[in-house]
Amino acid sequence: xxSIVVPTFNExxxxxxxxxxIHDALGDISHEVIFVDDSRDETPDVIREAxxxxxxxxxxxxxxxxxxxxxxxxxxxxAKGDYVAVMDADLQHPPEVLLDMYAAMRAHADMAIPSRxxxxxxxxxxxxxxxxxxxxxxxxxxxxxxxxxxxxDPTSGLFMIRRELLKDAKLSPIGWKxxxxxxxxxxxxxxxxxxxxxxxxxxxxxxxSTKVSLQFIRQLFHLLKVAPNRGKGMRIARWSPKKLAEKxxxxxx
Numbered sequence: 001x002x003s004i005v006v007p008t009f010n011e012x013x014x015x016x017x018x019x020x021x022i023h024d025a026l027g028d029i030s031h032e033v034i035f036v037d038d039s040r041d042e043t044p045d046v047i048r049e050a051x052x053x054x055x056x057x058x059x060x061x062x063x064x065x066x067x068x069x070x071x072x073x074x075x076x077x078x079a080k081g082d083y084v085a086v087m088d089a090d091l092q093h094p095p096e097v098l099l100d101m102y103a104a105m106r107a108h109a110d111m112a113i114p115s116r117x118x119x120x121x122x123x124x125x126x127x128x129x130x131x132x133x134x135x136x137x138x139x140x141x142x143x144x145x146x147x148x149x150x151x152x153d154p155t156s157g158l159f160m161i162r163r164e165l166l167k168d169a170k171l172s173p174i175g176w177k178x179x180x181x182x183x184x185x186x187x188x189x190x191x192x193x194x195x196x197x198x199x200x201x202x203x204x205x206x207x208x209s210t211k212v213s214l215q216f217i218r219q220l221f222h223l224l225k226v227a228p229n230r231g232k233g234m235r236i237a238r239w240s241p242k243k244l245a246e247k248x249x250x251x252x253x
C-alpha cells in the first residue's frame with residue numbers, strides 16, 4: 001500500500017483534479033491520500049465532500065498549526081502504507097510520477113526522488129526568479145550537508161520512502177523543505193532518481209517568500225549539527241526515460 005501525504009493550504013480548486021489524477025495514475029495499486037490541511041478557505045470542505053464517496057481520502061484539518069514540513073510529519077504518523085509519498089497539492093508535482101516512484105521502490109530503493117535535472121527531466125514550470133532561488137537553495141544545501149551532494153534535486157519536496165525508515169527518525173523540521181530533513185535524519189542508503197517535468201501551477205498562488213528562504217537556511221545549519229546521515233555508504237542510481245518506461249511496463253506483467 002502507498003500512503004500519499006499531501007499538505008494543503010488554500011488549494012480548494014486543486015483537490016478534485018488531484019484526486020482524479022492520483023487514482024488514474026495508480027489504478028489498482030492500493031493507496032490512501034492523506035490531506036493535512038491548514039487552510040483558511042473552503043479546502044477542508046472540498047476534501048470532506050470528496051471523502052464521502054472516496055474511501056482513500058483521509059483528512060486532518062489543523063486549526064492552530066501551520067507549516068508544510070510539520071504537516072508532512074503529522075501525515076507520516078497517520079500513514080498505513082509500506083511506502084509513503086509526499087507531494088504538493090498544486091499539481092506542479094504531476095500525480096502521474098507516483099507510478100514512477102512506486103516502480104523505483106519495487107526495485108528495492110530506500111527512497112525514490114523524481115528529478116528535474118537528469119536526462120528527461122525539466123524545471124520548465126518555474127519562472128526565472130524561482131529558478132534562481134531554487135538553484136541557490138539547492139547548492140547551499142549540497143555544500144553544507146554531505147548526504148545531499150550526489151542527489152540532483154534534493155529540494156523539490158517530491159519523494160517516496162519506505163515507511164520503516166521513518167519510524168525512529170527524530171524529525172523536527174523548520175519551514176518547508178521536508179525532503180532535506182528526511183534525507184538527513186533517516187537511514188537512507190539507496191536512492192533512485194527518475195526524470196520528471198515540473199508543471200505550471202493551475203490554481204492558487206505560490207507560497208514562496210523571503211521567510212521561507214530564511215527558514216531553509218536555519219534548517220540547514222540545524223541539520224549540520226544533528227543529522228545522523230552524513231552520506232557515508234549512500235548509493236545514488238538514475239533511470240533514463242527508457243529504463244523508467246520498461247520498469248513501469250513490468251509492473252503490469
